[in-house]
Amino acid sequence: MLERIREGSQGPWAMLIIGLVVLSFVFAGIGSYLNSSGQTVAATVNGEDISLSELERAYQAQRSRMESQYGDSVTALFSDEGYLKQFRRSVLDDLINEKLVQQKAEEIGLRISDDQIRKTIVNMPEFQISGKFNNDRYLALLRQNGFQPSDFRDYLRTQLTREQLTRALGISDFALPGEAKQLYSMQAQTRDARYFIANAASFADNASVSDEEIQSYYDAHITAFDTEEEVNVAYVTLSVDDLKEDVTVTDDEIAKWYEENQDLYRKDEQRRVSHILIERGDDAAAAKAKAEALLKTINEGADFATVAKENSDDTFSAENGGDLDYITPGLMEDAFDKAVFALQNVGDVSDVVETEYGYHIITLTDIRPESLKTLDEVADDIRDNLQSDKATELFYDLQSRMAEVAFEVPDNLDEVAAIANQPIKETGLFARSKVPAEVDYPQVISDIFSPELIEEGVNSDVIELDDNNVMVVRVKTHEPQRTKSLDEVKGDILASLRDEKAQQAAQAWAEEQLAALAQGNTIDEVLAEKGISWKTAENVNRANSELPHKVVETLFTLAPSSEGAREVTLLGTGDVALVELTAVNSAPTVDEVTLADIQQRLGASYSQSLYDGYVSALRNEADIAINANQ
Known part of the structure; x- marks a missing residue:
């Protein structure tokens, strides 16, 4: 067959067709690539861009917050294309407002000092362990979110500058004691x-x-008097958890798996180190010379912690004598990592080490040797994991067979239920606005109200509810939407x-x-x-x-x-x-504490109204261009 295709592609008509296709790419496809702007901008605000990647990050963050707070109810909303578009646009509007406030803050000369940034980072609970700032956690979270320390400081400076303007507006409006008393007298009357x-x-x-x-x-x-469309749905489910009882794991399998995967239970050697950082700045030679001079004083007997506290540009660790807590191989930059694990004994001090952050002097303060958990310690966990793996393997096999028979025998679920070894269940009649919890999944709802399942009366495909659960459904009874008669x-x-x-x-x-x-x-x-x-x-x-x-x-x-x-x-x-x-x-006499609280809440309400009006005015005066696709 391939030979016939090859021969046919050499004929004159085939060559003509191929030529037309090539021309179509030249004038349409390739031209569109050459002329494409490669647009990556969601909006432009007074000449400054808000990138699509920035919008995507903000959208995903806001969506994750809503889904964690409201659960499945909001997940169903996000399956609605109209709602999704409206939600995304509201996120973009928030970014535009933030950009406008940031621009105004910069225009009027608001500034944030390095000391303010340092204090803010140290006090952020995200970077704390047991209420204290932890440098390892700080660096790890920054890497996890794609930040370098310098990038994060710049980001934080922008955020705090914007907040300066917001607070300035907030304190520019207030409520008078008389207003608070009047409000109290009305509320408490x-x-x-x-x-x-x-x-x-x-x-x-x-x-x-x-x-x-x-x-x-x-x-x-x-x-x-219009009724809602209603369906009675029959369904069969299959779960990995249901299959765990059907699989067994032997002691030999556990022992073999342990031998082959001991690295999972091996805890790498940990080393606690302190360091002194001299940032490169504009004069790398001077920075290196300073680091070498400090190293000399340490080698001559100066206290490492004192030198770090007085000289290190890593202000967070400097407060603790340069302490970085325990690190494992591969956690830090290669040059730093190599220097740390080259030190032989506690108290040893490295030579000057160069990284992208500048020049470091490192001392070893403690060693935790490598350790390995025994088979007895981890046998139960391995058994559970192997049981889950076997159940998952069986799950995928049964899922594939369910898909085949659901298609081959489309007019009932008997064969599907037999393969899954699960009963066929029914929901009873329900409308789209009152979906029973057992079938309340966006894809399931979409399928059971689809013309294919309703009009053709066939089984659905296997629907993945999540990684460990699937379902096959069919519409057993359908009541179309109608208008009830007068009778x-x-x-x-x-x-x-x-x-x-x-x-x-x-x-x-x-x-x-x-x-x-x-x-x-x-x-x-x-x-x-x-x-x-x-x-x-x-x-x-x-x-x-x-x-x-x-x-x-x-x-x-x-x-x-x-x-x-x-x-x-x-x-x-x-x-x-x-x-x-x-x-x-009349309202009873109000105490000063209550009155102050009312005054504060009333002032906050005034301030919010003022801020909203200020942002609205900035938008009215701004040159804003929004990507039509957003």
Whole structure:
């Protein structure tokens, strides 16, 4: 076959086709590569770029924070392409705002000193162990996040400069003690009231509803009677954990694995060292000369820790006499690493060592020799690992066979269940808005509501829920979305209209009582005829949860009046209340601590509003170009 293809490719028609393809690349494909801008910019702010990589880092960081905080609920949101685009754009907007604030901070000359940066790093909990700064952790985290120490200092300087402007704006607005007192007096004020509640049900007897009204309501609220598409899903799952009981691990296998993988249980030699760093700066020769002079004084008997504290440019370790704690082979730069492990005895001092950071003098302060855990110490762990490996291998084999039979026998899950040795389960009917937890995975939801599974009635492919769990599903029953007929919902509409008319009747009756009270009449007898009586409430505050919410809300909208302050309000239950304000009780005397706290919170609110307005003004005046693809 390959020979025939080769021969055919030499014919005139084939050559013509190949020539046309080549031309198409010349004028289209290759041209597009040559003319492509290779755009790596997400946005440009006043001539400064925000790179796509910067946006991606910020996006991933924000997404990770949300997923760790909200779990699977937000993961489903991220499967929505529209939401994903909106979320990414909001992250870009935040980066643009930060860039604008940074530019303004630099424009007005805000600066951060080296000492401020050092103190900030030392006090960052991320770099601390047991509450104290740890240089190893600091360097390790920087490497993990792609930073060199100098790069991180520059990054931190930018962040702190931006924060300077933010704090400056924050302290430029404040709340006066009088404002705090006024807010407190309003928040802590209580009120006395009397009220009654008219039960709408007692007015329902006269609430007649005609067929025309029912039809009119149905027509006006037709979308409210739309049903959601529903499915009943049958499914089979397979888990690595389920297979662990089906595999065995022998002692010989454990011993063999231990012999072949002893390096995993070997702890490298650790050496504790201290160092003195002289940064290269603009004059490498002078820096090296200084390092050699310091080495000479140490060799002549000077205390290494004292020399480090007074001279080392690594200010973090210098505070501890140059101590870097324990290191293992390969942890530090090659030249530094080689020098450390060339030292023979505790107390030995190296020659001057050159690295990318500058010139080092290193002393060995302690040695922890190499160690190896015994087979007995690690046998249980090895057994678990081998059992997991065997179960995983079986898992992939069964998964492959499940995929084959799900495709070959598409109209049921019997064969799939037999291979997995798991039961076929069903969810019962559910809508997309109420997915049962057992099938609530983005890919599963996408498949079970797909036309292929619904219309063709076939099994899904094997769906990977995670590395250790898979599922095969099929739609057993499907109820399409539809609009319920009038006959189906007539009873509900009738009840709703009756309730509405009953509330309207109760409201009209309560308004009559309100008018009677306004004229100076008593209504006690009228209330008694309805089996209603006044209720009193004293010292009601705004957060009261014992009274109906609308009663409390209405009570605090009433203004004191010599003629009586009253109002009729509709309750969420469908009943009606008449509320009368009887007294306004002043807030108790506030202590200075509480008042200061209110003043601080009020000032913070003012400051945030000011900051938001300031950033908005910067955006309005800025030259911002956003990549159309973002």
